[in-house]
Amino acid sequence: MAKLWGGRFTKETNKLVEELTASISFDQKLAAEDIAGSLAHVQMLGECGVISSADAETIKAGLLAVKAKLENSELQYSVANEDIHMNIEKFLIDEIGSVGGKLHTGRSRNDQVATDMHLYLKNHTIAIIELIEATQAAILKQAEENIDTILPGYTHLQRAQPVSFAHHLMAYFWMLERDKARLGDSLDRIDWLPLGAGALAGTTFPINRERTAELLGVKHVYPNSMDAVSDRDFILEFLSAGAILMMHISRLAEELVIWSSQEFQFVELDDSFCTGSSIMPQKKNPDVPELLRAKTGRVYGNLMGLLTVLKGLPLAYNKDMQEDKEGMFDTVETLEGSLQLLAPMIETMTVNKRRMKQAVKQDYSNATDIADYLVTKGLPFREAHEIIGKIVLFAIQQNKFLLDLRLEEYQEFSPLFAEDIYDVLAPENVVAARDSYGGTAPNQVEEQINLAKQALAL
Ligand code: ARG
Numbered sequence: 001m002a003k004l005w006g007g008r009f010t011k012e013t014n015k016l017v018e019e020l021t022a023s024i025s026f027d028q029k030l031a032a033e034d035i036a037g038s039l040a041h042v043q044m045l046g047e048c049g050v051i052s053s054a055d056a057e058t059i060k061a062g063l064l065a066v067k068a069k070l071e072n073s074e075l076q077y078s079v080a081n082e083d084i085h086m087n088i089e090k091f092l093i094d095e096i097g098s099v100g101g102k103l104h105t106g107r108s109r110n111d112q113v114a115t116d117m118h119l120y121l122k123n124h125t126i127a128i129i130e131l132i133e134a135t136q137a138a139i140l141k142q143a144e145e146n147i148d149t150i151l152p153g154y155t156h157l158q159r160a161q162p163v164s165f166a167h168h169l170m171a172y173f174w175m176l177e178r179d180k181a182r183l184g185d186s187l188d189r190i191d192w193l194p195l196g197a198g199a200l201a202g203t204t205f206p207i208n209r210e211r212t213a214e215l216l217g218v219k220h221v222y223p224n225s226m227d228a229v230s231d232r233d234f235i236l237e238f239l240s241a242g243a244i245l246m247m248h249i250s251r252l253a254e255e256l257v258i259w260s261s262q263e264f265q266f267v268e269l270d271d272s273f274c275t276g277s278s279i280m281p282q283k284k285n286p287d288v289p290e291l292l293r294a295k296t297g298r299v300y301g302n303l304m305g306l307l308t309v310l311k312g313l314p315l316a317y318n319k320d321m322q323e324d325k326e327g328m329f330d331t332v333e334t335l336e337g338s339l340q341l342l343a344p345m346i347e348t349m350t351v352n353k354r355r356m357k358q359a360v361k362q363d364y365s366n367a368t369d370i371a372d373y374l375v376t377k378g379l380p381f382r383e384a385h386e387i388i389g390k391i392v393l394f395a396i397q398q399n400k401f402l403l404d405l406r407l408e409e410y411q412e413f414s415p416l417f418a419e420d421i422y423d424v425l426a427p428e429n430v431v432a433a434r435d436s437y438g439g440t441a442p443n444q445v446e447e448q449i450n451l452a453k454q455a456l457a458l
Contacts, residue, residue: 151356197225253289302327
């Protein structure tokens, strides 16, 4: 097939070369953005008198016809036409004849592809921010129902101090809030227009790049044409923020896997979010959180991949840059897919409040509170810590928990102990006592939930 750039060639392209260089199998995802960019470009060309307004109108109508045909799957992409840009240009020329060849005046595929990527990433960054908010809303809903639900809090995955389940869940709300802020911030770098930069040096035609930007609803125009066609750091920024977001999703997914295990039984995931085993009839497997955890690998990989592709590239465009796409699409699709599952999975999970409470009663996670108790009676914290350590050891040897020890037993370790120690040790009181700002006491958690609602503008 004749190439759009075939003029200076005397031989057919080698088939394998054609396959290696073609990007149409994946960059067809940019069709809508490519057509939007072309519509704005050709409108601007007409307004600036670079082409006649009659030609501009014909080309616009042609582009819209191509768009409709693509949406109805009436057109077939071809590898011979290499990428989305040349495939669409070819469809246009087939549609309206040689006047379609005027579309590419004053631009190059280099500024065109960069523009498509900016437009694509802007739309999807906004979509991902919305999906994060839906996940935050699901977390918030579960938190509101579990302010008084107490479970062991862990450090080193060892029981540490009891906490409110709402408090534990809300930690993820705030991580996601920062993820949202990072992505929202990156929009400042995404919302720039490369179009009109030409291949690298600008164009000889009297174009108006500000007008193209206005037509596309893009805020800024790249002031340096070489930077405009070579910049991919707006994608790296997205991949970085995406990697951090996915890491947060993965940590929450890991907790869901642990919490739904037989050993913990803190939550039960809804049947519709689990799968069974082909051999063991009793199994209900948490495949969804496991896969969310696992997909973090490819999201990290996409970031490392593009960083590596770009690190040694001289200015300006290099074909290497075509490798920016699959990783970006994959991260976008992985994040969108993961968040779409995470929100309803959290919303529909059953919280086993009884089981959590039982767990708290069978540990030594109230030990810090006896130390604090002795401190309020005047003992330096370090001395109190030592005494309580001995009490815990004694209790373990007796096969008892701290609430099971008799007052006389306590008093053998320190005369400062009195009957009120049992109130201090009750799990609800242990939680309620952590009333410092940002602590796990119910009123602090309520305040936090109020702040969260403000953040979501609920
Ligand atoms: N398919 C190419 C890419 O994605 C478009 C730009 C091609 N430019 C060029 N000079 N070959 O990077």
